[in-house]
Amino acid sequence: MxxxxxxxxxxxxxxxxxxxxxxxxxxxxxxxxxxxxxxxxxxxxxxxxxxxxxxxxxxxxxxxxxxxGIPTTTALLLKEVGASEPSGDPKNKKIGNLSLEQIVKVAIMKKPSLTAKSLKAAVKSIVGSARSIGITVENKDPKEVIKEIEEGKYNDLLSKYENQWNEVKE
Incomplete structure (x- = not known):
């Protein structure tokens, strides 16, 4: 055929x-x-x-x-934050704020196209993308949130989504 x-x-x-x-x-x-x-x-x-x-x-x-297929990470983040385009100046001009739960949702949607082996690594990657387009996370600079993730501050939240992450086919 x-x-x-x-x-x-x-x-x-x-x-x-x-x-x-x-x-x-x-x-x-x-x-x-x-x-x-x-x-x-x-x-x-x-x-x-x-x-x-x-x-x-x-x-x-x-x-x-x-x-x-899956839209780009930027497109998913913009939809989540309710913005039409990224900030032209992400350092000084913020376009919105997302909760870590919203970031986790995007990470789970993007799993098939991510190289991250764990939910924690995927979330850190998505937080980095949010930073590059002018989105704050948990009302903080995403760089600070990445540090807090590495320190284990969000382990309880991440463990709530671990099963969903594992169910997604790569």
Whole structure:
């Protein structure tokens, strides 16, 4: 069965049936409206965010599989903090504050694309990303929060999410 892989980047829940997607789907003999509807359903949880998607199309049967990727760490953090773009000056201009629980949520979502071997390491990485785009964590400079994580201050909180972390497939 010959398959064709189409990699696209779409706005979650807002895929439009126009170029360059529509001509490509038409060439493969797929119903553009149906595919767009399914793409919107599959990406609806990432509404307004840029999401990588792979369409695996069996060219002989016209059956297809939609594989939704994970948005960037920056996109997830911006959504979490309710901002539209990163701070142009993260050192002096803050765009919001997140709780460590929100950071853990982002770390768990990103697990498949992270190289971190533990939840603690993943959280420290996400906290670092938050710092680089102007987000404070627990109303503090993220650098301070990373130190506190290393000192074990948040071990109880992290252990609450350890099972969720372990359940995510890499």
């Amino acid at each position: 010959p398959t064709k892989s189409i990699k696209i980047v779409v706005e979650g829940g807002n895929v439009k049936p126009g170029p360059p997607l529509a001509p490509t789907l038409s060439q493969l003999g797929l119903n553009v409206g149906e595919v767009v509807k399914k793409l919107n359903e599959a990406t609806s949880s990432f509404k307004g965010m840029t999401v990588p998607v792979t369409l695996e199309v069996d060219t002989s049967t016209k059956k297809y599989d939609i594989k939704v």
